[in-house]
Amino acid sequence: MARARGLSVRLKLTLSYAGLVILVGGLLLAVVWVFLLRYVPESAARTPGPFSPGRDDLIRAFAPKAVWALVGLVVVGLLGGWFLSGRMLAPLTRLTDATRRAASGSLSHRVNLSGRQDEFRELADSFDTMLARLEAHVAEQRRFAANASHELRTPLSISQTLLDVAHRDADRDTEELLERLRTVNTRAIDLTEALLVLSRADSGSFTREPVDLSLLAEEAIETLLPLAERHGVAIQSSGDTTPALGSPALLLQLTTNLLHNAIIHNVREHGTVTVSTTRGDGLGILSVENTGERLTPQHIAILTEPFQRGTERIRTDDAGVGLGLAIVKSITLAHDGTLTLTPVDGGGLRATVELPAEQH
Template sequence: MSVRLKLTLSYAGFLMVAGVLLLAVVWLFLLRYVPEVIHTPESSSPPGFPGPSFIPDQGDLTRAFFPRALVALGLLLAFGLLGGWLLAGRMLSPLSRITEVTRSVAQGSLTHRIRLPGRRDEFRELADAFDTMLAQLEAHVTEQQRFATNASHELRTPLAITQALLDVARSDPDTDAHELVRRLHAVNARAIDLTEALLLLSRADQRTFAREPVDLSLMAEEATETLLPLAEERGITLETSGDITLAGGSPALLLQLTTNLVHNAIVHNLPDHGTVWVSTRTSPRGAQLTVENTGPALTPMLVSTLTEPFRRGAARIRSDHAGVGLGLAIVRSITQAHDGTLTLVPRPDGGLRVTVELPATQSP
């Protein structure tokens, strides 16, 4: 049976029970004041005068009450079925609208919305929650499609370069083999870095890691020591500060997050004599890691797009250390996987300030 029919029968059944109870109360009330048998003396009225008035007993009341009660119950049943069917249809009409939108979504259209009118009730809250879910799902699918397109383009680039190098070498017998090997090695290394970055990004999104206390100050020190040669090569000064700052999460992922931030701050800096500040501290809301660097002036609009995949500063530039354009995208995914917040703010004097705030944890 449909939900509407079930509700109709429920309404009618409840109405019938209420009617039977009401008639039973009426019957008991009348029965209380009517004797079982009426004894009347023989008439002593003078000739020509009418005898005593007729007084009904319980038998007469029963014969008069029950047929009419059955008729009333029949009418009540018909009214309950008709009224219940109309009321159930009116109550379930929002579900019909929700069902239509759900079917459209099931066919692949994420642009439909319910937008249920009327006062805020349970159906309105359900429809609004469904619309919010559809909006988030549409945004996520759009982002994934854009990411897949960019990833395909980035993966295709090293393959196309490799193919071009091999075609040139095959057509030119005098090609320098050592130079060809060097260039192929560089292209292959870039393809490997991109693949590993994509795998790391997928791992962070899936949250398939164990959580343990991690000292962010140690992560900052290890990242700066690893990237110190790159900073010295570019004339960048690295400064670290902060006490023990414990956060709960994956040591490998949090080290990758810190390394990406420091690497990004070094690469996107001034041509020389730039500075990178790395600090950690415990705030009332959790453990905080801040990476700040000098550099060119950035607009808030540009900064808001830096965490998108395959964005490299102000443009899609390439250099020996430009990376694959997934550094800040990986930072964002790792931060979200650790239930943290990522904040990017342009510095007034140029450069960027990146703050990662993670839930604090106690030392084991």
């Protein structure tokens, strides 16, 4: 919005400093003036002698000097005020420069204001923290866009290849071709639906209502039990009624993703998954733990980024689309909860989700 340009803050401060100096100086001169009028009586003017000045003589001698003193105060006030205001506003100038760079797309610039802790230093540090978070968020979004484009292009490329082969080979078995196209198309649909769920969770556009995490865990276990049996994974569950507040559909998606991830990324034989729900201090807590490979803290730190699959980007029929934990993180944050991933001694991963059980 266009606005008329006004006086600069530095000029306003300069005029304020100068005005204060002139006011104090004027009051001091006024005090001296009153002192002369009070303590130099009129009769002193009639006192004989060359060294006995009267009131009029003192006033005539004082008035010009008072005027010059006021002029000097004006000059000193303006020059001193301009200098002091410049020194005071120097950090604000640096902040303005950093803001303009950020507005032009340069998020790597930092104010890095030195000196002792004061209001300007706190503002500069807060601004640097905001820029760092924005830079990390933008970088994450760029990686996500690149990965999403790659993942979406893959099934389309496969479909195009299959259609080209079928076009060149008229005698090819159409049933086999249709089955492969159906598999590729299903994967593309799953990826698209996962992206929609992720977008919905990030936007926070859902209605919150009381839910029982233990019931959601039972439903997810029942749904994924055939998958666990195919992978030779035993599922153990425990927990009483665990209230939480949120979207039943999104929280069911969260629970299903955690359980699916625990089943897929497990040991090859005799693996286990433990699902538990407990109550905390105003919280509903869901924990999913599995057996599996040893994970380093560095690797765990990137598991919630989109399109990260276990220790390697290996794709199997049940491996999902690489958005499982990313969706879990987004849903958790959208519900004002916390997601904690910790390695299990001996191998495996423990995922703990804490969700508010009451409206704040």
